[in-house]
Amino acid sequence: MRTVTITGTRRTGHKTPAExxxxxxxxxxxxxxxxxxxxxxxxxxxxxALLWLAERTGADITIVAPGTMDQQPAEAQEAVARSRARIxxxxxxxAAELQAPAYHARNRWMVDRTLMTVGFPHATEPSTGTWQTIDYTAERGKPRLIVPV
Incomplete structure (x- = not known):
């Protein structure tokens, strides 16, 4: 089975849902x-991406939270609730504290369990968790597809 980590920016207001x-x-x-x-x-x-995958594909989906889902932003909790039947x-x-180390650990956890990463970094964010995940994927010798948004 093909396993894929998806990573990307939290700043998405500059494009439409259709884009x-x-x-x-x-x-x-x-x-x-x-x-x-x-x-x-x-x-x-x-x-x-969760909503798109759940609505448009039959792919398996795993959601990984650094702490608990209750600690995730409302937007994320709503997307998981809407897609629950497909997850x-x-x-x-x-994680006890939701700081950068917890997010990096979550990202490494996903990359360690998948064969490739598809990253959607914001074009103006050169140093983020998205790039950390992409770089970690490269360090592991795994393929990565980078799609700036």
Missing amino acids: YADLFEHYLGPFAHGAHFYLGGAAGIDSL KEVVELG
């Missing part, structure tokens, strides 16, 4: 058949 749907169709769609996607359960790309698993890593 994101088009990006996901082109850059997630080709991997979706028979795939299992791992998403961080955050606002932004995580929530948008195979929700993993709560139980």
